Amino acid sequence: MDSLTLIATISIVIAGITTGFGTMGPALAEGRAVATALTALAQQPDASATITRTLFVGLAMIESTAIYCFVVSMILIFANPFWNAAVAQAAAAAGK
Amino acid sequence: MRLGPDELVFWQHGLVTLNGTIVFTWALMAVLVLGAILITRRLSTSHERSRWQNLLEIVVTGITQQIGEVGLKRPDRYLAFLGTLFLFVAAAALATVVPGYEPPTGSLSTTVALALCVFVAVPLFGIREQGLGGYLKSYLEPTWIMLPFNLISELSRTIALAVRLFGNMMSGAMIVGILLTITPFLFPVVMTLLGLLTGLVQAYIFSILAAVYLAAATRPAPSPGKPATPTP
DSSP states (O other): OOHHHHHHHHHHHHHHHHHHHHHHHHHHHHHHHHHHHHHHHHHOGGGHHHHHHHHHHHHHHHHHHHHHHHHHHHHHHHSOHHHHHHHHHHHHHHHO | OOOSGGGOEEEEETTEEEEHHHHHHHHHHHHHHHHHHHHHTTOOSSSOOOHHHHHHHHHHHHHHHHHHHHTOSOHHHHHHHHHHHHHHHHHHHHGGGSTTOOOGGGSHHHHHHHHHHHHHHHHHHHHHHHHHHHHHHGGGOSOGGGHHHHHHHHHHHHHHHHHHHHHHHHHHHHHHHHHHHHSOSSHHHHHHHHHHHHHHHHHHHHHHHHHHHHHHHHSSSOOTTSOOOOOO
16 A cells, blocks of 8 residues: 555544544533533523533533644545645655 | 636736635625615604614624623724624625526635634734733743643634634535536525525524624633533
8 A cells, every 4th residue: 555545544534534533522512511501401401501501511622622623624534734745745755 | 626716717817816705705794785775764763664774683693792791891992893794794695596696605705705804803802901011921821831722822713713714615506506516406495595505594693703702802810610622
């Protein structure tokens, strides 16, 4: 296997693993947060405005970790620096 | 495949590049500013008023109320800054119903610029509320050992603000693009609707987080029992 194929394979596989594993934790955490917020809402419907706002802010905090993983895998697939460097090197070698 | 509106070039001459981000941002700004000017040209204080004035009043009073609930003492002082942030991000997300439009918030440059605005505004408002010494002292809370961590959190939350908005808006456009190649007819429409919802939620979160940061910087002196403000 030449280096270009190796880089492409590893990048794609790692991108999948990054999003797959990176969303597991936030998914569990968001589920717990929403479940707890629903319990709180059922017990105290009067405080719904505060609970909902805090829930949204908290969900955004949790979700941002999943978003980081997504951005990393998008970089790996669409804007991979190693791939670009390898392609430039191959082009330079072919041009000689 | 384009990663965002940055790579959509309308016009290029030498070093000057007019890409999608700039064009759509200026179009949004023109719509927002012209709309606001047109609506506020004939304001009335009686019960006879235009429906557009009603709409603007609902928006402005709603934003003011939300800012007040976060814990800022004088919401009207922060209305201009936080309201503009919210309206711009929300309009950028809602305008995706227009064909051919791409949200400028799907470009990292725009979101970094917005986050930098918050990064600069927090010390400005903090110094205005409690003076230079009072604001600088808030970095030494609860003890001086926390100084480096407070500085790191100041930076990391700015990066988090930018990347969160960028990731959400970019992923919305990207998911629709990928689904168009897999299941072309009905499913992308549903995901576009979902994208409208997440866009509004992100606009809300962006402005609420900015308000929370401002509230943390302008609060006089945190009492020991008060919970710390969230830092991502």
